[in-house]
Structure formats: structure tokens, C-alpha cells
Amino acid sequence: SLFERAGRGLRLSENGRLYAMQVRAALRGIGEATRALRVRPRAGELVVAVVPSFGLHWLLPRLPRFLALHPEHRVRLQASLEVQDLRQGAAHVAIRMGQGPWEGLAQQHLFDDELLAVASPRLNGGALPRTPAEVLACTPIRSAEPWAPWCQAAGLPEPPPARGGLWINDSNLSLEAARLGQGVALERRSVADALLRRGELVALTDIRVPYAYPYWLVWPEGTASAQREDFARWLEAEVAAYRRA
Template sequence: MNLRQLPALNALRVFEAAARHESFSRAADELFVTHGAVSHQIRALEDELGTPLFLREGKRVRLTDVGCRYAKDVRAALISLADATREVREGQRARRLVVSSVSSFSARWITPRIGRFIERYPQIDLELLSTNVLTDFTRDDVDVGIRFGTGPYSDLHVEALLDEVSFPVCAPTFNGGALPKTPAELAACPRLLRSDDQMWRPWFQAAGLAGVPEPRRGVLYQDSSNLLQATIDGQGIAMVRRSIASHELTTGRLVRLFEIDAPSASSYWFVCPPPLLASARVQAFRAWLMEEVASYRAQITARP
């Protein structure tokens, strides 16, 4: 049969719903269209086929014998088409890996390294979600999360990735290259701020200067990437987490001031729903991520 002679798929969907309900109104409700649209589609289909499919009895309709036989065949064909479509979609989803991460970590730690994952696993379609909203795996279409917090996280597979410390950084050209020589000098320097962090006081305490307060004035940055860019541009000195600044320190766009760390109560964690852990795409990402973490740890051990 010439497939171009088939009725329009939309008309067949409308007919199948109307035949199943034996009601144009209920079919219209199911398909989110008007009663008139269903009636028009059915009438056009009957004209195309050259035979009535429904008997109209006032406001009620019922299938003719031809309509009843045709409805069974159409329903079987649509079910077969739906099954084939589902199999294709499931195959596509098996190749798609959705990873949710804190925005700053995604931009500053994952992105500079992710090319190696893409080269190794070209068959995986990776989607990186950069968000500071905690992923709800029961609701969100996410395979893996990288969380920054104190852990643990119930009902999830959880593995520790990285501990974190903070320290001050600035551009090498800050203040004309005349950088502070002692921690005490930092108190008088322009210090850049994160709106949701209290990171300066713990560092000064670690440096033996417990009386230095948090800065009270200046621009508040919601996003660590914007904070780092302002620091690179020489606008001041920022207190940053090591993982967020590592790429800029390696490239020389930023320099670290003093070998003093302020420890963080929060760490980075690899999390995913237990049923997804065994999937090939999650196993591939986990293996790559653990390799990158091991390499990063070796680098910071060799080069503080």
C-alpha cells in the first residue's frame, strides 16, 4: 500500500479516542480539544474513507460495524507505534547523562577538565546542570549530583570527593604589584565579599589575628565566578575556596597570598540514586571523576 494514502495520524488518534469512549465529548476532554474539533476530524475521516464510522443518535454516537472493526485495527497500530517510540526514547535516554553541580564548582573545576571525559566517552551525551538548588532525585531528571555540604545524604549512594580550604588571592598586578607582605596588612586592603559566606574571619583566626572582623562594606557577589573575575581584574583581594581558584592559580591569573588555610566544614560529595549507580553512563562518569580527583589531590600535594 502507498503510505501516502493513509489518513492523517492526528485524525486516527481522534478516531481511536472517540471509538474507545463512544463519545466525542470525552474524546475532546482527553485530547484537550473542542467537541467541534473532534466532530470535524471524524467527519473528514469518514469522507476520506467513503463510509460512516459512527451512527449519530441525537447527542449520542455509537460505532458502526465497519467503525468497530476499523477501531480495533487502528488501536493496534497506534499501540505498536507508541511502543516503538518508547523504545527509541529509552535508548536515547540511556546515552544521556545529566549531572547537577554547584554553579561555581561546575564552572571552575569541572569545565576545565570535562574535555577529557568527552574524548573518552563520545557515545555519552553529557548535560551539565549548574545550579545552587538542591536536586530532588525523585522529581528532577538528574542522574548524578555533586553536592557541597556537610553530608551525609539519606536514600542516596554517597561518596566523598574533596575536602575544602579557603585562602586569600589577588591578581599579580593588584596595587601595582606591591602585594601585602603580612596577613595583618590584608585588613587595610580592599576585600571582596561573597554575600552568603563568612570566610574572612576564620582565615584571620587561622593566621593568629582573631580580632579582624568580616568586611562590612563593598560589593557583594552572589556568584563565585563573578567574584573571581573581579579579583582577576584587580578590584581587590578575595577569600576563595581552593577548588574554585585552582585553574586561575595554575594559569597565573591569580596568586595566592600566604600559606595559611582556613578549613571548611563542607566538602564535595558524589551522590546518585542507588538504582542508577550500576548504569553504564553513571559508572563511566564516576570512574573519570575519581581519576580527576586523584590527579587534583596529587597536584595540590606536590604544589601547595
């Protein structure tokens, strides 16, 4: 029996709980297979899974160079915060953040990121903070990145949590808020890079804090693809140029 009496009601029996666990696992498998089927790549297409912030701010501005170098290749970017199951065919390759290793996946280290304090050059009417203490005195844009490591590198105590202000859980929104002059953001250099180069954001100090999650290019072990190999070589060259900048 799947149920047993509990007072005036019913509850799952031991057999019922085991059955429910198996059904949930089966439904998860069906869901993963369905998602993989929906994104099944076309012939000759390279599907690249990437987190939205990195795809938008780092990869996308550079991608035209790959397409110019390899006009025979067609690339489909698949942006998602969810970890794509490459072994189920969700994508050919993925650019992931994390420590790894990932079971069943080959991996190529790309680079380690760092955090820096950025703001619009128009913040405070152009009277920008120049010292770490002045940075902390400005309006912070609270995000998923904690300020404690930056404060430690600056030799300053972390300010107490603010009761008000702006709190954002997305790097794209955090960068946009900083660009609009709404405060100081602590963000990854990789995603702030394009805005810094265009002068829409400025780095307020020379303090750089190592980010805990490196970037990796990963793909299913035991698979071969000329498109993937071309993409990996191109990406390695782009990373080398980025590191030198």
C-alpha cells in the first residue's frame, strides 16, 4: 500500500515514499531529455552554453572575430544561469564558472577573474572618490559580491549592512545601475571590461580582489569536433590578449 492511516488522515507509507522518490527522479529525467531535445543543434552548428553576464559583456563583443576567421561555422549562444547537461546534448561546449572538475567533461582553464569597484564617471557630478575610504562612503550598489574581501585588501573595516539603498542579484543590472550613476558597484573585471574600455564606467582604485570562481571551457569527454577545436583555439588566443590588456 502507498498510504497508511495517521489519525484521521493519510500519509505516505514507506513503499509510498520510495515510489514518490522514483517518480520524481523519472520526471526529472524526462524534463532533462525534453530540454535537450528542444535545443538539439542543427547540422554544422556549434552551440555554446554561457552564463548571461559573461556572454553579454565578454564573449559577444569578441565573437565577430571568430565568425570572420571561420565563416563556415555557425554559432548559437545559449545563455542560462542553469548548468547545462552537455552529456545529454544540451550544447557542444560551455563556458562555466567554478572550481570543477565536472564528471564526464573535459575542461580547459581560461582565466581567473577579479573584483573591482566601478562607477559612472558622472557619479557625484564627476567628483569621484579616489581613496578606498571615499569609495566606501559613496552609495554602494549591493549585489551578490560581498565587499568584505575588498575592504580587507584596502585595510579597512567593512561598513555595517545598510538598511536602505539598492540591492541587486544580477550582474547585468548591477553594472547598468552603476553606469546610470546610481552608486558604486563591486563587479568582476571580465563583465565590466567593455564598459571600462568605452569610458562608460571607471575603476575607482587600483585594488583588485581575486574572484573565487575561475572560467573554464568544458565539453563532453570522448567527443571530437572540428568546430569545437577551432572555437577553443580562438578562445585561447582571445584570453591571452585579454590577460595582456
